[in-house]
Amino acid sequence: MEAPSPMASPGEIHVEGDFDSPRPRQIVTSLPFSATCIRIARDSYPNLRSISSSANIPDDASASKTVEGEFGYVLEDVPHFTDYLPDLPAFINPLRNHPAYKTVKQYWVNEEDSVPLQIVSQKDTPRGVHFRRAGPRQKVYFESDEVLPCIVTCGGLCPGLNTVIRELVCGLNHMYNVTHVLGIEAGYKGFYSKNTVELTPKSVNDIHKRGGTVIGTSRGGHDTVKIVDNIEDRGINQVFIIGGDGTQKGASDIYKEIRRRGLKVAVVGIPKTIDNDIAVIDKSFGFDSAVTEAQRAINAAHVEGESMENGIGLVKLMGRYSGFIAMYATLASRDVDCCLIPESPFYLEGKGGLFEFMEKRLKENGHMVLVVAEGAGQKLIAQSVNSMGTTDESGNRLLLDIGIWLSEKIKEHFSKRKMTINLKYIDPTYMIRAIPSNASDNVYCTLLAHSAIHGAMAGYTGFCVGQVNGRHAYIPFHRVIEKRNRVSIQDRMWARLLSSTNQPSFMDKKNVKPASDNKLKLPSGLKPMNGEKH
Ligand SMILES: Nc1ncnc2c1ncn2[C@@H]1O[C@H](COP(=O)(O)OP(=O)(O)OP(=O)(O)O)[C@@H](O)[C@H]1O
Numbered sequence: 001m002e003a004p005s006p007m008a009s010p011g012e013i014h015v016e017g018d019f020d021s022p023r024p025r026q027i028v029t030s031l032p033f034s035a036t037c038i039r040i041a042r043d044s045y046p047n048l049r050s051i052s053s054s055a056n057i058p059d060d061a062s063a064s065k066t067v068e069g070e071f072g073y074v075l076e077d078v079p080h081f082t083d084y085l086p087d088l089p090a091f092i093n094p095l096r097n098h099p100a101y102k103t104v105k106q107y108w109v110n111e112e113d114s115v116p117l118q119i120v121s122q123k124d125t126p127r128g129v130h131f132r133r134a135g136p137r138q139k140v141y142f143e144s145d146e147v148l149p150c151i152v153t154c155g156g157l158c159p160g161l162n163t164v165i166r167e168l169v170c171g172l173n174h175m176y177n178v179t180h181v182l183g184i185e186a187g188y189k190g191f192y193s194k195n196t197v198e199l200t201p202k203s204v205n206d207i208h209k210r211g212g213t214v215i216g217t218s219r220g221g222h223d224t225v226k227i228v229d230n231i232e233d234r235g236i237n238q239v240f241i242i243g244g245d246g247t248q249k250g251a252s253d254i255y256k257e258i259r260r261r262g263l264k265v266a267v268v269g270i271p272k273t274i275d276n277d278i279a280v281i282d283k284s285f286g287f288d289s290a291v292t293e294a295q296r297a298i299n300a301a302h303v304e305g306e307s308m309e310n311g312i313g314l315v316k317l318m319g320r321y322s323g324f325i326a327m328y329a330t331l332a333s334r335d336v337d338c339c340l341i342p343e344s345p346f347y348l349e350g351k352g353g354l355f356e357f358m359e360k361r362l363k364e365n366g367h368m369v370l371v372v373a374e375g376a377g378q379k380l381i382a383q384s385v386n387s388m389g390t391t392d393e394s395g396n397r398l399l400l401d402i403g404i405w406l407s408e409k410i411k412e413h414f415s416k417r418k419m420t421i422n423l424k425y426i427d428p429t430y431m432i433r434a435i436p437s438n439a440s441d442n443v444y445c446t447l448l449a450h451s452a453i454h455g456a457m458a459g460y461t462g463f464c465v466g467q468v469n470g471r472h473a474y475i476p477f478h479r480v481i482e483k484r485n486r487v488s489i490q491d492r493m494w495a496r497l498l499s500s501t502n503q504p505s506f507m508d509k510k511n512v513k514p515a516s517d518n519k520l521k522l523p524s525g526l527k528p529m530n531g532e533k534h
Pocket residue numbers: 154155156157187188189218219220221222243244245246247248249250251253272273274275393394396
């Protein structure tokens with residue numbers, strides 16, 4: 001295929017990038033031309049009719065930018081410089097002449113490509129919400145020598161932070177010839193309280209082999225005005241912000257203030273959290289590495305438990321509000337007898353309680369392994385100890401230690417029952433997040449960093465990058481900060497876990513809503529099972 005002319009209207013070319021993971025082409029859909037535009041950057045969709053031009057109002061930062069199309073198609077778009085700086089000049093993407101990329105067929109992402117939020121559908125379901133597909137555009141809104149990016153990491157550690165930093169620095173340099181990249185030290189507060197560090201491809205060359213973040217991180221200290229003043233003073237025009245839900249809320253505030261001041265500064269979030277609780281995205285980077293590392297602790301708990309009379313291995317894993325690490329580590333290990341997570345309240349005593357189950361399992365097997373997420377059972381502990389309800393510098397509630405509390409309760413119970421047990425408590429909390437990322441997370445981090453760079457260069461701002469159904473997309477901030485992802489205990493994945501551990505569900509039948517598909521009519525020719533009412 002002949003390379004399309006660089007400044008062609010986006011609607012005139014149809015190109016498929018091999019930019020992100022190889023998945024069926026159908027997942028990326030194109031916007032139907034007869035769509036109605038609600039609020040739109042004209043530049044991006046020249047073929048669509050605009051019924052509102054309010055996108056040009058600088059303080060319109062919190063308005064969502066939505067495009068509707070045929071068959072219930074909705075694009076939840078991300079802001080673009082041209083929404084508030086309509087006369088900004090565009091340039092030809094320098095990748096066009098890059099020795100590595102110029103030979104790639106169909107490298108540019110079609111401006112009209114989008115990624116659906118829901119990929120399971122039926123014949124008559126509307127097409128639903130989509131996000132703009134990530135990747136390189138033919139047009140960019142920065143010349144290479146004017147770009148001054150900065151990178152900041154905030155919140156707790158997570159495997160892969162250094163890989164993202166490395167790939168931002170190297171990607172900006174190798175793909176877009178950007179020579180100066182600033183590292184903001186120690187999280188948000190570093191913008192106004194510290195000097196910056198110069199990051200070069202040489203200085204970041206092997207940082208992906210180390211855990212942590214070479215530029216440091218912190219909680220608290222987000223001061224929007226001071227941060228944006230500093231961005232302006234230093235002449236920074238691309239801000240890459242790596243962090244969890246709190247960080248992305250802060251990033252959204254920074255974007256709004258930048259837009260209010262009418263600055264040509266791209267604000268891009270790269271979601272990070274070991275807890276995997278960021279909404280919309282498939283999973284957060286570093287999660288895989290953490291789950292893999294957790295296996296070592298579970299293994300040790302199993303070996304210890306197996307080697308002694310009524311041996312109990314108890315492992316506490318991270319997960320403040322969401323039990324994803326505990327759930328996946330349990331499913332991966334197969335040695336776990338019971339997994340306790342914040343989303344599934346449990347109780348200790350009586351019929352259907354934890355102790356009854358433990359006694360049974362010890363009688364059957366002579367040993368057992370328990371995995372508990374740090375946020376599990378918080379109400380239960382609060383009933384028995386005096387809790388101060390303190391928070392960290394970012395305002396996150398400080399948790400009561402479920403691991404130590406549960407160890408004591410288990411020992412108390414079995415001593416009352418005059419049953420000898422050998423309990424070994426393992427707390428690998430910081431060990432699972434202080435490691436470097438594994439191979440698959442490294443690749444994921446690279447793609448996230450590159451998506452972020454391409455988006456900023458193309459003039460998009462006020463968005464997060466993330467993988468949605470296997471494709472990389474640009475997601476508006478409000479989508480990732482409005483709620484947290486939590487394990488659904490009425491979902492198949494939790495049912496898989498329950499059936500693999502055979503632990504009690506701790507659910508009171510009265511409180512279980514019947515699953516909606518249980519109410520579906522039986523397909524013709526099928527009869528209900530013995531005694532089942534339908
Ligand atoms: N609602 C908010 N508005 C603006 N800034 C915030 C908000 N919540 C948190 N921040 C800032 O974001 C930074 C990180 O927040 P936090 O410590 O909650 O970690 P996080 O990004 O949620 O990551 P983690 O997954 O480790 O919890 C801090 O500097 C904090 O001040």
